Amino acid sequence: MDSDLSPQDKKDLDKFIKFFALKTVQVIVQARLGEKICTRSSSSPTGSDWFNLAIKDIPEVTHEAKKALAGQLPGIGRSMCVEISLKTSEGDSMELETWCLEMNEKCDKDIKVSYTVYNRLSLLLKSLLAITRVTPAYKLSRKQGHDYVILYRIYFGEVQLTGLGEGFQTVRVGVVGTPVGTITLSCAYRTNLAFMSTRQFERTAPIMGIIIDHFVERPFGNMGHMHPCNYRAPAEEEGGYTGVEDSQEVCTTSFSTSPPSQVRTPPNLVFNFYIRLLKKRKYGPFPLQVTTASLDLPFAAFAPRAYDIEENDPMVSQQIICHFKSPATSSPLQGSLHSQGSGESGVPAQDDFVMVDFKPAFSKDDLLPMDLGTFYREFQNPPQLASLTIDVSSQSMAEDLDSLPEKLAVYEKNIDEFDAFVDTLQ
Amino acid sequence: MNCRSEVLEVSVEGRQVDEAMLALVHTILLHRSTGKFHYKKEGTYSIGTVGTQDIDCDFIDFSFVRVSSDELDRVIRKAVGEFKDAMGNGTDGMGQISLEFYQKKKSRWPFSDECIPWEVWSIKVNVVNLANEQERQICREKVGEKLGEKVINIVEVINRHEYLPKMPTQSEVDNVFDTSLKDVQPYLYKITFQITDTLGTSVSTTMRRLIKDTLAL
Numbered sequence A: 001m002d003s004d005l006s007p008q009d010k011k012d013l014d015k016f017i018k019f020f021a022l023k024t025v026q027v028i029v030q031a032r033l034g035e036k037i038c039t040r041s042s043s044s045p046t047g048s049d050w051f052n053l054a055i056k057d058i059p060e061v062t063h064e065a066k067k068a069l070a071g072q073l074p075g076i077g078r079s080m081c082v083e084i085s086l087k088t089s090e091g092d093s094m095e096l097e098t099w100c101l102e103m104n105e106k107c108d109k110d111i112k113v114s115y116t117v118y119n120r121l122s123l124l125l126k127s128l129l130a131i132t133r134v135t136p137a138y139k140l141s142r143k144q145g146h147d148y149v150i151l152y153r154i155y156f157g158e159v160q161l162t163g164l165g166e167g168f169q170t171v172r173v174g175v176v177g178t179p180v181g182t183i184t185l186s187c188a189y190r191t192n193l194a195f196m197s198t199r200q201f202e203r204t205a206p207i208m209g210i211i212i213d214h215f216v217e218r219p220f221g222n223m224g225h226m227h228p229c230n231y232r233a234p235a236e237e238e239g240g241y242t243g244v245e246d247s248q249e250v251c252t253t254s255f256s257t258s259p260p261s262q263v264r265t266p267p268n269l270v271f272n273f274y275i276r277l278l279k280k281r282k283y284g285p286f287p288l289q290v291t292t293a294s295l296d297l298p299f300a301a302f303a304p305r306a307y308d309i310e311e312n313d314p315m316v317s318q319q320i321i322c323h324f325k326s327p328a329t330s331s332p333l334q335g336s337l338h339s340q341g342s343g344e345s346g347v348p349a350q351d352d353f354v355m356v357d358f359k360p361a362f363s364k365d366d367l368l369p370m371d372l373g374t375f376y377r378e379f380q381n382p383p384q385l386a387s388l389t390i391d392v393s394s395q396s397m398a399e400d401l402d403s404l405p406e407k408l409a410v411y412e413k414n415i416d417e418f419d420a421f422v423d424t425l426q
Numbered sequence B: 001m002n003c004r005s006e007v008l009e010v011s012v013e014g015r016q017v018d019e020a021m022l023a024l025v026h027t028i029l030l031h032r033s034t035g036k037f038h039y040k041k042e043g044t045y046s047i048g049t050v051g052t053q054d055i056d057c058d059f060i061d062f063s064f065v066r067v068s069s070d071e072l073d074r075v076i077r078k079a080v081g082e083f084k085d086a087m088g089n090g091t092d093g094m095g096q097i098s099l100e101f102y103q104k105k106k107s108r109w110p111f112s113d114e115c116i117p118w119e120v121w122s123i124k125v126n127v128v129n130l131a132n133e134q135e136r137q138i139c140r141e142k143v144g145e146k147l148g149e150k151v152i153n154i155v156e157v158i159n160r161h162e163y164l165p166k167m168p169t170q171s172e173v174d175n176v177f178d179t180s181l182k183d184v185q186p187y188l189y190k191i192t193f194q195i196t197d198t199l200g201t202s203v204s205t206t207m208r209r210l211i212k213d214t215l216a217l
Helices: A007-030 A059-069 A113-132 A137-140 A369-382 A397-414 A415-425 B014-031 B068-087 B133-158 B170-176 B205-215
Strands: A079-087 A093-104 A148-157 A169-178 A183-188 B004-013 B033-035 B037-039 B046-047 B052-056 B063-067 B091-105 B115-126 B185-186 B188-197
Touching: A007 A059, A007 A079, A007 A093, A007 A113, A007 A148, A007 A183, A059 A148, A079 A137, A079 B068, A093 A137, A113 A169, A113 A183, A113 B014, A113 B063, A137 A148, A169 B133, B004 B014, B004 B133, B014 B033, B014 B052, B014 B063, B014 B068, B014 B091, B014 B115, B014 B133, B037 B170, B046 B170, B052 B068, B068 B091, B068 B188, B091 B170
Parallel strands: B004 B115
Antiparallel strands: A079 A093, A079 A148, A093 A183, A169 A183, B033 B185, B037 B046, B052 B063, B091 B115, B091 B188
């Protein structure tokens, strides 16, 4: 098989495959860092940009990839895999996808190595860039932060897909034929994102390869300072890693907030919203009575001031008392939140709590519907216009008719004004 | 040589038209652009470097990668903007953007250069109007998923490694590549569009273009 290839071509091909593998790993890991990637085009070739693409080399990632390859190249029966998984703050983890760089036996003897193979590998890397933004793990990785992080693991050898759960899908990124075999790049990704218990994911360390743990001592302690900017751009084509620490505490991922809905939110983000039904009368548009002065709410100034309810007003059927509880303090607001004008003060028993879903239109999240809900209810019950409350019934028809001539005289007197007004309208 | 023709279809809401078109056109151009060629004395050439950039859509749950070239982006945005304007605002309708890659074949006087397409991408767009915010939210996600599928389709076609124009010599480079940009070099391409109104009759800008082309001597 190899005898047809000139020594120079063989050497070139090996080099291309090696650097293709390294760049593939870089593209995949960088696509899961959780941030947007941007590299500059350059019209003058610098000689260090493999495959004519500006792909930065994160030294730690190159280091791990080289460790996994251990001097070998992806070949027939020897696949290079990058496994992407998610790990929560509670230690549960889940494999999301596995990218496989494989080679099969189908050879293309006539293909030109230094030209066609190189250009097709470049095209394949571009396809990889596009596809890494399309699989489900991309969106998850963009939202990683307080509740979970995305990890990667590189291994060499046989492809392991069992951790992806049932019904995983495969997308083929592309193939490139070479004189020694056909390189294929594909991704198998999990479709069943239902969370499983830790026990199912306790597994032995892989035979080859390592888990890159991106945590420091306290997982999710303070993620704000963990930034991907702690790598240097490569000076030479080798990726330029000097002085890379072997410590597993090296972190190159960045974190952002907004956790996914399936994962439990940590306690410091919990708002408990209690609504009590004190008088179980018929519902209707009801005024929200909360003294918001002591609440640190946005739009607190717009919440209605508590006003008197008539004891016998049939429309007032509910009083709403909001508790905003943070675990650090034990609801300091509790005492001040009783509505005024209510005959029944005092905190009712826990049993009286009823969770009512208000969900005003356009309200984006359910944590604080109150401000929008308040506004919504306010404008449903606007105060009457002063001009409409004139007691018209007191004026009789006869009186109306009598006053007409007077009115007409006034209008005739001002006829010039009216004409001028009409002129302005034309 | 036969021209390869690929069709992609998407249904989007009015305000998603721009981003959906940009996403697909840029994905195709990413694969059909190289770095700038620098020819050397011995007839060899070196190729510049193409940078890439992640773009997040505002009205669609989707992100895509484009070539890092503001110049190219401006050209594409302008074309997509014209398409969007032609589609009208707030009305249902169907339209099609065609991204055509071609080669120029120089002819002898008095004939003008021929433009021979070798790959045509037709992106059919169906614009729908949605009634409320909830539907729009669902649409954001659905269109995002659909665009993901289209990107996979595009990549599938590209990776068949079918016909590509031969790498040209220095004198021929303008017949194969668009060398007008400073930082990247896409294959020669043109973007045209066609609007179909809701009755299904065709308001053909294509006809106009054909006539213009034949008359341009």
